[in-house]
Amino acid sequence: MEEVKFINQSTWKQKLNTYKMHPGSFLMLLLVGLSAIATMGLLLFLIAYILMKGVPHLTADLFAWEYTSEDVSMLPAIINTFFMTAISLLIAVPCGIGAAIYLAEYAKRGNTFVKVIRLMAETLSGIPSIVYGLFGMLCFVTTLGWNYSLLAGACTLSIMILPLILRTTEEALLSVPDSYREASFGLGAGKFRTILKIVLPSAVPGILAGVILAIGRIVGETAALLYTSGTVAEVADSLFASAETLALHMWVLSGESLYTNQAYATAVVLLVVVVLINGLSGMVAKKIAKQ
Amino acid sequence: MKQAELGAKNQPMEKAVEIFFLLLACVSIVAVVVICVFLFANGLPAVTEIGVADFLFGKQWRPGENKFGIFPMIVGSVYATVGAILIGVPIGVLTAVFMAKICPKKLYKFLKPAVELLAGIPSIVYGFFALVVIVPIIRNTFPGNGLSLLSACILLGIMILPTIIGVAESAIRAVPESYYEGALALGATRERSLFKVVLPAAKSGVSAGVVLGIGRAIGETMAVNMVAGNNKVIPESIFKGVRTLTTNIVMEMGYATDLHREALIANGVVLFLFILLINSIFFILKKPEGGRKKNGRKAVDA
Structure with a gap:
């Protein structure tokens, strides 16, 4: 019985012979393996390096409630980052998912209007x-007069992550087999009901993957925020107060040679946050996929 | 009979939902247009003032001397x-x-x-x-x-x-x-x-x-x-x-x-x-x- 099981699997010796006859194939295999090792090695080295350099400098001072030039506390920045992420997602996720539903479920394939939307989304991304x-500065900060503020930053970011969510959601929706929809229609459900109860739940892991990427972009974003949310290192007490996120905080610290150690420590916190977000969302996605 | 009635009742709802999603889909278009308008309206006057060729192909960027060439x-x-x-x-x-x-x-x-x-x-x-x-x-x-x-x-x-x-x-x-x-x-x-x-x-x-x-x-x-x-x-x-x-x-x-x-x-x-x-x-x-x-x-x- 055992032998029957493995009858269509080549032995190591056979594989070796094949590669001897096709050195090109072996070379490609080698390159593929090396690339994968390089990618992983890079990630592990980066994380290990930042942790080794940063963890010793994680002092209680860095998490003091108030920011002063002595303690260089990052707690206000952490709280600001949380608000910034929440508000941006609140605006972008419903928009992105709704648009993706239209593109994937309602629009006819090859429709000119759909092509325009897709072109615009690609352009945005x-x-x-x-x-x-720059746009956020010109539109929200100057023209609408919100100054450097949490809201200006969040609005800018939500436009920035919109195409990401749209794209991943659309891909997730398209990967749901048509037989699901047909079965639902066959049972008498309407289009909206089918989307809400059948298609969307099946696509949740894919959508979540997009939202994860989006959160990562928000947490790590600096360039779009520098001239929209400003760099006041205090907890924003309103939507119209300047809110420095953690990444911006690190940018300010790394610009001053005095605070290199604190920059390492901030990098550790940023890394931990990113790892936590990724891990959590991965777990959620797995759970939903099982159901 | 009941099924058909329900279906008919849902028709306007279905249409409204579709239009709602359509509007959300349009957000991308609006965003691109607004970004274009803001950038071009604020940036193009400078280009005409500096001169297109001087701006794009000028090799010197010296704001103090009013030289704005972005070629480098x-x-x-x-x-x-x-x-x-x-x-x-x-x-x-x-x-x-x-x-x-x-x-x-x-x-x-x-x-x-x-x-x-x-x-x-x-x-x-x-x-x-x-x-x-x-x-x-x-x-x-x-x-x-x-x-x-x-x-x-x-x-x-x-x-x-x-x-x-x-x-x-x-x-x-x-x-x-x-x-x-x-x-x-x-x-x-x-x-x-x-x-x-x-x-x-x-x-x-x-x-x-x-x-x-x-x-x-x-x-x-x-x-x-x-x-x-x-x-x-x-x-x-x-x-x-x-x-x-x-x-x-x-x-x-x-x-x-x-x-x-x-x-x-x-x-x-x-x-x-x-x-x-x-x-x-x-x-x-x-x-x-x-x-x-x-x-x-x-x-x-x-």
Whole structure:
């Protein structure tokens, strides 16, 4: 019985012979393996390096309630980052998912209007964050008179992450098999009901993946925020107060040679936040996929 | 009878829902239009005042002397992006092939979150990492102080990896398994099947990933600012400092006024036009394949 099981699997010796006859294939395999190792090695080295240099400088002072030039506390920046992320997602996620539903479920394939929307979304996703920063500065900060503020920053960021959410959601929706929809229609459900109860739940892991990427971009964004949310290192007490996020805080610190150690420590916190977000969302996605 | 009535009752609701989603879909269009209007309205007056040729091809950027030529920055951006693509695309696509088709499931469980983590690491952390690791290595190995075009290229090559891997991997996975098996059945080795059959079939998705990568490389600001040296001249070698279109804005916007400020916004407009150009090239490249898809099986389309 055992032998029957493995009858269509080549042995190591056979594989070796194949590669001897096709050195080109072996070379490609080698390159592929090396690339994967390089990617992983890079990630591990980066994390290990930042942790080694940064953890010793994580002092209680760095998490003091108030920011002063002596303690260089990052707690206000952490709180600001949280608000910034929440507000940006609140604006962008419903917009992005709604638009993706239209593109994937309602629009006819090859429709000119759909092509225009897709073109615009692609355009948006290509726009550099510094250009979003410029636009945010011109539109929200100057023209609407919000000054450097939490709201100006969040609005800028929400436009920035919109195409990301739209794209990933659309891909997730398209990957739901048509048989699901047909079965739902066959049972008498309407289009909206089918989307809400059948298509969307099946696409949740894909959508979440997009939202994860979006959160990552918000937490790590500096260029789009420098001239929209400003760099006041205090907790924003209103939507119209300047709010320095953690990444911006690190940017300010790394610009001053006095605070290199604190910059390392901030990098550790940023890394930990990113790892936590990724881990949590990964777990959620897995759970939903199982159901 | 009851079913039909319910269906009829739901008709206006269904229509309203569709229009609601349609409006949300229009947000992207509105956003692009508004961004264009704001940038062009604020940037173009400066260009006419400076002169189009002097602005685009002027080799000197000296705000104090009212000289606003962004040619060195344009060249800097192009160099840095090309370097990043040369480093990032081969490694990224090959890693994607490994993850989609070669690596065992157990390893994949570790690899996939790792790549997602790479994508999640903030650019400022990459920049800082490059500043404290890559720049010293280059300073000690090559001439110059390490703050150079080469540092920027390596840094950007690393930063676009997760973008390219993520998109390319899902594109490769979307290729029907029958293509791969068909090639194997014809006697091709695993690698030959992957690179001659599966990868070409995934071309549209892979190039979408590359374009996203190019966008990220051109648009990257803060990290590049930290390692590129920011010299306002066209670099003579890859070991010389370079200033890109993005870093020019971020370095001077904080204190710029009047014409200087408008020139920086115009600089942003040029960056924007660059992106539009790349996007158009991408769409032209992508079209023939879209045509072929229509004649092909529907499963491929989805």
